Amino acid sequence: MTPLQTPLLDTIKDAADVRRLPPEKLAQLAAELRAETIDAVSVTGGHLGAGLGVVELTVALHRVFNTPHDRLIWDVGHQCYPHKILTGRRDRIRTLRQGGGLSGFTKRSESVYDPFGAAHSSTSISAGLGMAVARDLSGGDRNVVCVIGDGAMSAGMAYEAMNNAGAMDSRLIVILNDNDMSIAPPTGAMSAYLARLISGQTYLSLREIGKQLAGRLPKFVERGAQRAEEFARGFWTGGTLFEELGFYYVGPIDGHNLDHLLPVLKNVRDAKSGPILVHVVTQKGKGYAPAEASADKYHGVVKFDVLTGAQQKAKSNAPSYTRVFAESLIAEAGRDDKVVAVTAAMPTGTGLDLFGQVHPQRTFDVGIAEQHAVTFAAGLAAEGFKPFCAIYSTFLQRGYDQVVHDVALQGLPVRFILDRAGLVGADGATHAGAFDVAFLACLPGMVLMAPADEAELTHMMATAVAYNDGPLAIRFPRGEGVGVDRPERGAVLPIGMGRLVSGMGEGDLALVALGTRLADCLKAAERLEAKGLKVSVADARFAKPLDRDLLLRLAAGHRALITVEEGSVGGFGSHVLQLLTDEGLLDRGSLKVRAMVLPDIYIDQDTQARQLAQAGLDADAICAKAEGLLGAVQAGRGLVKAG
Structure with missing residues (x-):
């Protein structure tokens, strides 16, 4: 394969070099930048x-x-790879989303060119x-530019910000990147001409004079003149909504035509009053045929072949937890016509x-909201x-007030499906579902489950359909299950009942896992038993309500008890400790208890296995914690006293 040739891009060390290029070279730079982006993401995977x-x-x-100096804020941040290449990070672009590499999103600690970190949408304005x-x-003079996609504009936060900005005089530039033509398509040369005209100083000056003159006229005349001006521009450009929010609207313009973009951006840069919105229409995947043909499949990709576009997805014998959920929900909905599904812009x-393919009338995508x-x-x-x-754990944080007041407080039986719970690999700290157990289990009346494998998830889905006494949540991780056989139909589980998976329920150590940490607890138990220890392993199933009988029996029957969860402090382990404290079991010195949780740091992107090792939640860490907790034992058991 011929090495990528980017002679012009090779001369760009930072954004200042872009400003030094002759104007006629910019199209070539864009072509090389696109080729470099495709080539880099083919190596690392990511958002393309x-x-x-x-x-x-x-x-x-x-x-x-x-x-x-001028602030450039990318909303969400998944479109920022070309920005990173032009701002001094090209030499590391093939470390995107890798351990120790560049973040897949904007990140303040990574570069001065990233003035605001973003991975959740709609924050830029x-x-x-x-x-x-x-x-x-x-008393400064810098420009502030926000780039927000039309999808992100479906979130209320964007409109709250625009409403606030429109009522103020602060100079702010918002670029609306309309890549689904969901608002209006560009209308060719006429559209570009109108955009240049209404963003130019002559028009803006005449508009300002008109506003001052109208201010001296009776109110009904002033308002009439304003409406006439808005109607004239709204007729040609379609920006009435943004005008009503207090923004001066320019567009739509072709976001792939530099001859159209540059003069308009220069005009709005030089405008000295109020907030301005520039409506730019672009195409997702522009310039790469496979991505143009299938925008959804190439939004986020794994490594792929540049020539064919074929993605190198690893084969697995086990289905993903996401798929198990979807198939279980389809089956349950076939038996119960009251089952409906809601998502916030994340159907795939x-x-x-x-x-939605099976039950389109019962599927609701409400947008990024x-x-x-x-x-x-x-x-x-x-x-x-x-x-x-169904909302990713990290995204449900944005709706927490509604979970508390609109659902839990009223005891309404909403079933929350928290995908991507725990550590998520390449998406890093911004997408990790670290806090959901802590922020949900504290709510009165909440039922919170976590399956240890795909069969357990099938049972929990049946349980969720049958349960109508209040809110319920199921959390599961990103990735594939462990490969166990799934039942043809899920069984309804008794609420708040865990299970003893291995051991006799008495001995040296009890390991109590929440969710998929069960597999590593079983591995750790096997190693510890090989050293002569008697270990019991339990699957909690429920973070709330707790299985009091099981936990108290394990506490009474063992010298040590360790809870293990892929979540923050304040979660399952904290509730177990509260139970044991309330029952007085920690007052006697013979029982040692520890809660293994995610550390009090944000864990950056890496493989999920490495993240778990860093977090101290894999089988090696569980063994080390157990040995340290139990201390010195007879030499024949092969344990040493912890240092």
């Missing part, structure tokens, strides 16, 4: 389609604005407005695309339906 869609826009922004106000208070990620998704599901539950609200 969104980045390819903003190549020309990235070049234009760094050309027109004096970054990093709020952050940008804060920076713009800080500039004004400090949560498996609800499969459910987790708060609305939760309360919408609450409304369904209030009317007797059985909503399954």
Whole structure:
């Protein structure tokens, strides 16, 4: 295969070099930047389609604005790979999403060109407005530019920020990257001409004069003139919504045409008053045929062959937990017409695309609006339906107030499906589901389950359908199951009942696992038993309510008890310790108890196996914790006293 040739890109060390290029070289730079992005992601995997869609826009922004002095904020951040290449990180671009490598999102600690970290959507305008106000208070002159996709504009937070910005005089530039043509398509040369015209100083100056003149006229005349001006531009450009929010609207313009982009961006850069929104239309996957043909499959990719586009997905004999959930939900919905499914712009990620193919009338994608998704599901539950609200653990954090007030406080039977619970590998700390047990198990009336394998998830789905006494949540990790046989139909589990998986329920050590940490507990138990210890292993199944009888029996029958969970402090282990404290079992010195949880740090991207080792939650760490806890034992058992 011929090595990638990027002679112009090779001369770019940072964004200042982009500004030094002759204008006629920018199209070549964009072409080479696109090729480099494709080649890099083919090696590392990651988000591809969104980045390819903003190549020309990235070049234009760094050309027109004096970054990093001018603040450039990318919403979500998954489209930032071309930005990273142009801002001094090209030499590390093939470490994207790898252990010790570049983040797949913008990250403040990584570069001065990343003024705000982002991986959850719809934060850019709020952050940008804060920076713009800080500039004004400090007497500065920098530009603040936010790039937000039309998908991210479906979140209420974006409109809250725009409403606030529109009521202020702070100079803020918002680039709406419309890559689904969900608002309006560009209209060719006429659209570009109008965008240049209405963003230019002549028009803006005349508009300002008109506003001042209208201010001296009676109110009804002033408002009439304003409406006429808005109608004239709204007729040609379609920006009435943004105008009503207080933004000056420019667009739509072709986001892949530098001849259209550059003059408009220069005009808005030089405008000195108020917030401006520039509507740019782009195509996901632009310039790479496989990604253009299948934008959804190339939004996030694993390693792939550049020539064919074929992704190198590892084969597994076990289905993913996501697929097990989806197939179980489809089966349960076939038996119960009250089962419905809700997701917040993640139908593919949560498996609800499969459910939607079978039950399209009972599938609801509400957009990037987790708060609305939760309360919408609450409304369904209030009317007797059985909503399954499938949201990644990390994203449910955004709807926590609604979980508390709209669901839990009212005792409504919303079923929360928390995909990507625990450590998530290459997406890193921003997407890790570290806190859900802690923030859900503290809520009165909440039932919280975690399957140890795919068969257990099937049973828990049946349990969720049958349970109508209040809110319920099931958390499971990213990736494949352990390969156990799945039942044809799930059995309804007794609420709050765990199971003893191995051992006699008495001996030296009890290991109590929540969720998929069970497999490593069993491995650790096998090693410890080989050293002469008597070990019992239990699967908690429920973080709430706890299986009091099982836990108290294990505590009474062993010298030591260790809980193991892939979640933060304050979760399952904390509730077990509270139980044992309340029962007075910690008052006697013969019982030693420890809770193994995620450490009090954010764990960066790596493989999930390495992350678990770093977190101290794999079989090796469990063995070490057990040996240290039990201390010195007879020499014949092969244990040494912990240091």
